[in-house]
Amino acid sequence: MELSERKLKILQAIISDYIMTAEPVGSRTLSKKEGMDFSPATIRNEMADLEEMGYLTHPHTSAGRVPSAKAYRLYVNELMDKPELTGEEKIIIAERLKNSATDFERTIEHAAEILSEITNLTSFALTPRKTEDVIKYISLLPVDSETVILMIVSESGKVSNKAVRMSVPYTNDSLELLSKTMTYNYKGKTVSQALTNNIIANFETDVVAMSGMAQDVMPNFLKTLEDMLNVNLYMEGLSNIFDIPEYSDLEKAKNFIQLLTQKKEITRKLIERDDGITVTIGEENADEGLQDCSLITASYSVDGKLVGKIGVIGPTRMKYSEVTSIIEYLTDNLTDTFKLETRGEETKK
Amino acid sequence: MELSERKLKILQAIISDYIMTAEPVGSRTLSKKEGMDFSPATIRNEMADLEEMGYLTHPHTSAGRVPSAKAYRLYVNELMDKPELTGEEKIIIAERLKNSATDFERTIEHAAEILSEITNLTSFALTPRKTEDVIKYISLLPVDSETVILMIVSESGKVSNKAVRMSVPYTNDSLELLSKTMTYNYKGKTVSQALTNNIIANFETDVVAMSGMAQDVMPNFLKTLEDMLNVNLYMEGLSNIFDIPEYSDLEKAKNFIQLLTQKKEITRKLIERDDGITVTIGEENADEGLQDCSLITASYSVDGKLVGKIGVIGPTRMKYSEVTSIIEYLTDNLTDTFKLETRGEETKK
DNA sequence: GTTAGCACTCCAAGGTGATGAGTGCTAACA
DNA sequence: TGTTAGCACTCATCACCTTGGAGTGCTAAC
Numbered sequence: 001m002e003l004s005e006r007k008l009k010i011l012q013a014i015i016s017d018y019i020m021t022a023e024p025v026g027s028r029t030l031s032k033k034e035g036m037d038f039s040p041a042t043i044r045n046e047m048a049d050l051e052e053m054g055y056l057t058h059p060h061t062s063a064g065r066v067p068s069a070k071a072y073r074l075y076v077n078e079l080m081d082k083p084e085l086t087g088e089e090k091i092i093i094a095e096r097l098k099n100s101a102t103d104f105e106r107t108i109e110h111a112a113e114i115l116s117e118i119t120n121l122t123s124f125a126l127t128p129r130k131t132e133d134v135i136k137y138i139s140l141l142p143v144d145s146e147t148v149i150l151m152i153v154s155e156s157g158k159v160s161n162k163a164v165r166m167s168v169p170y171t172n173d174s175l176e177l178l179s180k181t182m183t184y185n186y187k188g189k190t191v192s193q194a195l196t197n198n199i200i201a202n203f204e205t206d207v208v209a210m211s212g213m214a215q216d217v218m219p220n221f222l223k224t225l226e227d228m229l230n231v232n233l234y235m236e237g238l239s240n241i242f243d244i245p246e247y248s249d250l251e252k253a254k255n256f257i258q259l260l261t262q263k264k265e266i267t268r269k270l271i272e273r274d275d276g277i278t279v280t281i282g283e284e285n286a287d288e289g290l291q292d293c294s295l296i297t298a299s300y301s302v303d304g305k306l307v308g309k310i311g312v313i314g315p316t317r318m319k320y321s322e323v324t325s326i327i328e329y330l331t332d333n334l335t336d337t338f339k340l341e342t343r344g345e346e347t348k349k
Numbered sequence: 350m351e352l353s354e355r356k357l358k359i360l361q362a363i364i365s366d367y368i369m370t371a372e373p374v375g376s377r378t379l380s381k382k383e384g385m386d387f388s389p390a391t392i393r394n395e396m397a398d399l400e401e402m403g404y405l406t407h408p409h410t411s412a413g414r415v416p417s418a419k420a421y422r423l424y425v426n427e428l429m430d431k432p433e434l435t436g437e438e439k440i441i442i443a444e445r446l447k448n449s450a451t452d453f454e455r456t457i458e459h460a461a462e463i464l465s466e467i468t469n470l471t472s473f474a475l476t477p478r479k480t481e482d483v484i485k486y487i488s489l490l491p492v493d494s495e496t497v498i499l500m501i502v503s504e505s506g507k508v509s510n511k512a513v514r515m516s517v518p519y520t521n522d523s524l525e526l527l528s529k530t531m532t533y534n535y536k537g538k539t540v541s542q543a544l545t546n547n548i549i550a551n552f553e554t555d556v557v558a559m560s561g562m563a564q565d566v567m568p569n570f571l572k573t574l575e576d577m578l579n580v581n582l583y584m585e586g587l588s589n590i591f592d593i594p595e596y597s598d599l600e601k602a603k604n605f606i607q608l609l610t611q612k613k614e615i616t617r618k619l620i621e622r623d624d625g626i627t628v629t630i631g632e633e634n635a636d637e638g639l640q641d642c643s644l645i646t647a648s649y650s651v652d653g654k655l656v657g658k659i660g661v662i663g664p665t666r667m668k669y670s671e672v673t674s675i676i677e678y679l680t681d682n683l684t685d686t687f688k689l690e691t692r693g694e695e696t697k698k
Numbered sequence: 699g700t701t702a703g704c705a706c707t708c709c710a711a712g713g714t715g716a717t718g719a720g721t722g723c724t725a726a727c728a
Numbered sequence: 729t730g731t732t733a734g735c736a737c738t739c740a741t742c743a744c745c746t747t748g749g750a751g752t753g754c755t756a757a758c
Contacts, residue, residue, distance in 0.1 A: 157512035242603035
């Protein structure tokens with residue numbers, strides 16, 4: 001069966017009505033809508049067809065129709081028009097982002113907050129994975145007779161450090177020698193390259209003879225590299241789900257919150273998602289607990305390279321068009337912010 | 350009226366029964382308990398007295414009795430006996446803490462996880478405030494022609510850093526000079542001292558003539574000092590609240606989660622609490638949203654100085670004795686861990 | 699002082715019937 | 729042939745009632 005012009009119109013009306021009300025849509029209600037020039041009976045016939053085609057479902061015989069994931073997919077791909085944000089909304093987002101722009105982590109956290117507030121959904125943001133960050137130099141600095149600081153500086157200016165307790169005495173010269181040796185070995189490598197087994201093994205055989213110092217430093221070096229790969233997850237608006245009728249069932253609310261408070265799981269899932277704006281609807285989510293949710297995620301980049309994620313999670317019945325527009329604007333803004341931050345202020349060039 | 354031996358016995362029985370079942374306790378149920386050698390009627394008379402004295406309340410005429418905050422307070426202060434943890438429990442806690450002991454923040458996060466898992470409540474942990482941390486030196490390190498890294502090292506070996514974009518060219522010598530000047534001015538001061546206005550003002554008038562460099566560095570220096578004062582809040586087991594009958598009402602659950610996801614608020618409240626083990630019950634909590642919860646918090650120390658908090662939040666009907674024992678053991682363990690970490694490994698001394 | 703007995707209260711759970719929104723089908727209409 | 733009015737039917741929801749049980753308070757007897 002073909003999706004006639006009229007069927008599309010009716011389907012779209014059902015979807016947007018259901019998105020607003022969360023109530024199954026009946027033929028009579030629909031017929032009274034602006035621009036619906038068919039009788040309830042006609043609409044019923046079309047609805048029956050649409051149901052047969054898999055776009056609608058039926059909670060029970062005498063209830064209205066509810067859009068299926070297939071319908072939402074069609075809506076997202078073809079029917080919906082992305083509304084331009086109003087000037088006011090844009091200003092609010094841009095202003096609030098700018099206010100927190102001094103600190104990278106804060107900015108990301110802030111972006112999640114903004115997103116959650118505007119959409120009234122649960123939002124999350126992931127800081128970029130620094131896999132591709134290139135090591136610039138490694139430095140060991142004295143603190144006191146038994147403690148030194150290990151510092152790893154990357155090309156992009158990010159610094160990671162760790163206090164290392166030394167089990168053998170050291171001199172400033174020996175520290176510097178070890179720093180230089182390590183820098184020589186790892187400079188120009190990405191963090192993930194540096195972590196691969198054979199590089200480490202090669203290096204260790206080189207230095208092991210040098211001093212007990214290396215034995216204190218190396219495990220900490222690896223640990224710090226690993227930490228550099230870690231991303232942070234920020235989540236905001238968790239309690240918003242209570243305002244959504246779909247979750248007025250306690251059991252459902254519980255599952256939702258249980259799922260979302262498993263940071264590691266969520267982080268993994270977000271990292272795995274494609275870059276760019278990605279929408280997954282209901283059953284399209286491989287994950288069982290997410291099958292009656294929809295996820296919209298987008299990626300932002302820092303200095304044109306490292307990629308972080310930001311997005312929302314909500315009921316399948318969500319305002320896809322609005323939310324998508326907002327996320328798009330927000331990520332553009334983030335990418336800009338971070339380009340500016342790394343490329344230099346407007347005073348330059 | 351006096352609290353006779355028998356009244357105390359009955360009150361204690363009511364409290365422990367209610368803690369287990371969350372159901373109002375009736376006289377008949379109580380009379381059947383081990384060691385209760387009075388008839389239901391006698392118990393009823395005593396209950397009526399206890400109610401008059403403010404230890405019990407009555408949801409409605411034909412329901413059993415429920416302990417009031419006053420009763421719990423009496424219970425916590427005098428009636429309850431802190432059970433020693435079983436060897437097994439101790440081992441579990443100690444083992445799991447040790448596993449994460451390489452990284453300070455992770456250890457704290459882990460402690461919150463453990464606490465939540467064992468108690469089946471919502472737990473939180475606060476990293477220590479570094480107000481009293483003493484600045485050891487300040488270092489500026491070159492990254493590229495327009496970026497340097499500002500690094501602040503404290504006596505306790507904690508390092509904070511920030512990438513600073515320079516609007517004027519710099520030389521390695523000028524960097525070193527500025528580092529030394531800053532170190533000279535701030536060395537030996539605590540972070541909070543360094544942040545007080547007149548110190549900054551004095552310093553600024555000194556250096557302002559030196560170069561535009563200081564103008565780039567100082568705001569970032571202050572920002573970094575402020576960041577050093579920030580504490581991190583970890584929260585675990587948020588969804589445990591759904592297993593507690595008291596919160597089977599959706600509205601209540603919502604309020605609870607809304608309250609707890611306001612990180613800044615919660616952090617402030619926790620910082621303000623007294624050190625040592627502190628129990629606040631129901632209405633004793635000044636905060637309105639917490640009036641039907643109880644909070645148990647304790648403090649741990651790092652290197653004998655900085656103080657962080659850890660604790661749980663749950664219904665007023667909570668297993669005070671068990672939970673208190675667990676928290677006590679956990680904080681002792683944390684304090685030990687951090688003493689070891691900073692004082693040196695067992696190989697030393 | 700303690701206890702048995704009894705009337706009373708109130709919640710919770712289950713059953714009943716009315717209501718109304720919505721459907722599917724059929725037959726009439728343009 | 730497509731559209732529409734009409735009608736019987738379905739089902740969830742809600743208000744209302746009934747019943748059972750747990751628990752109390754009071755009184756009188758032990």
